[in-house]
Amino acid sequence: MKFGGSSLASPAKIKNAARIVQQFSTENKIVVVVSAISDTTDRLLEIGELARKGDNVRLRKGLTKIQMLHSNTAKAVSSRRTGKELLDRIVQLNKDLEKTFEGIFHLRELTPRSRDYVLSFGERLSTPIVAAAIRALGLKTRSLTGAEAGITSDDRFGEANPLTEVSYHEIRRRLDPMLARNEIPVVTGFLAATVDGSITTLGRGGSDYTASLLGAALSADEIWIWTDVDGLMTADPRIVKDAAVLPAISFAEALELSYFGAKMMHPRALQPAAQRKIPVRIKNSSKPTGDGTLVSARENSDGDKIVKAVSIIRNVGVVTVGGAGMIGAPGVAARVFQTLGSSNVNVMMISQGSSEATISFVIARKDVETAVRALQLALLGQGYVERVAAEKDACIIAVVGAGMRGTPGVAARIFGAVARKKANVRMIAQGSSEYNLSFVVSENQGPEAVSAIHREFKLGRSDT
Ligand code: ADP
Ligand code: ASP
Ligand code: MG
Secondary structure, eight states: OEEOGGGGSSHHHHHHHHHHHHHHHTTSOOOEEEOOSTTHHHHHHHHHHHHHHTOHHHHHHHHHHHHHHHHHHHHHHSOHHHHHHHHHHHHHHHHHHHHHHHHHHHHTOOOHHHHHHHHHHHHHHHHHHHHHHHHTTTOOEEEEOTTTTTOBBOSOTTSOOBOHHHHHHHHHHHHHHHHHTTOEEEEESSEEEOTTOOEEEOSTTTHHHHHHHHHHHTTOSOEEEEESSSSSBSSOTTTOTTOOBOSEEEHHHHHHHHHHSTTSSOTTTHHHHHHTTOOEEEEETTSTTSOOEEEESOOOOOTTOSOOEEEEEEEEEEEEEEOGGGTTOTTHHHHHHHHHHHTTOOEEEEEEOTTOSEEEEEEEGGGHHHHHHHHHHHHBTSSSBOEEEEEEEEEEEEEEOGGGTTOTTHHHHHHHHHHHTTOOOOEEEEOTTSSEEEEEEOGGGHHHHHHHHHHHTTOSGGGO
16 A cells, blocks of 8 residues: 555544554555655755755755654654654654755755655655554554665666566565564655665655555555545546546556656556556545546456546657758667667657658656757767757647547547647657557647547546
């Protein structure tokens, strides 16, 4: 069971999470995965930046807020018997966090590695608090960091890749004996460590990934993701008020959705579960009896629904490499993507016009400058690439559904709906799985495009 930050946003919510664990632990062995409390990760990121810039006043203010949040929450959730040990631990972590920010402040240096160390405090603070809340209900439990639970990764700080074989082995070795003793392991989400012990993070939203890794390693019967909505929905409910909960969805579809769904779930989270065919349930922690969404290997066509969901990924930019000399020149695409790869820029979407005079691709907005600079250095002045252009104001809309495969006319309906909103489509790509058709519009036209498609395919609650 993984509890997201939104399900831990107050002492009452943490106690509720603990009660959920208690309720299901009578008939199941449970491993708990915990995110940072509400938006702590965002706050830590901000304070890290303030420290790097030398803004001591705002640094102190932000730090105190985080420290208070965690010590107050700790006091509120633990019992008198267990409270002292927890509070000592939180006080120690708060001190370590302060020293970390002081270090960054003095050096004016925030590296990917030190940033991961900073971010780790979110989960390292929340996990013992949740464990204490569970203990206060009379259950046996222990809190562990990702590394203590056996999760080892490479050293790609900020977006580390778990070394699955080693991790699976270690996870079993460490957690199986605890489960055998009826002890509930409470593990920090999001965090792993390199072989030599440096803390890494698995990318934003990475607690889902942790849950999936642990579930796969332990051959869990099911992986449950507790969040603040009733399940995976036909669209982001913040954009489409009428969005409906999807009762069931296949791994392949959910993968497309999470990859393009920005925040709902970590894009790689489903991989370990899908590989071992372990069903994943997404449930609302404030309505624990609801069915939520079941993600499984089964592909159910859901009546006559061709399209199942529409999602949006924001904060992206489009980069276009162009030049008449590119026509018929072999190896240009390879050079482009090699350059991006060696600059650690992840490409989300690619298109090449059949004239071959341009290649466009979509990347995270934060990577646009790096990408443009790297491509200019590597490609300009050699006779084929004449320009590297970037547009930072973009978002990807992804339309997902297994029923789209082999159904003619879907694209026409999608683009018809978008055109009626006068949104200009800049780029289109269809995954070869045909589960997903995605396209790019300017950021401010994104929400409207999502709503229009949602309406066109009658995905809303009021449509059924
Ligand atoms: P948690 O704190 O549980 O990890 P997140 O904020 O990461 O929660 O993800 C849950 C949020 O994702 C929801 O509150 C919802 O606003 C948003 N969201 C975006 N797209 C979807 C979708 N298709 N279905 C459900 N929720 C979505
Ligand atoms: N706390 C981390 C984040 O905000 C991981 C997670 O919540 O899944 O990205
Ligand atoms: Mg999340």
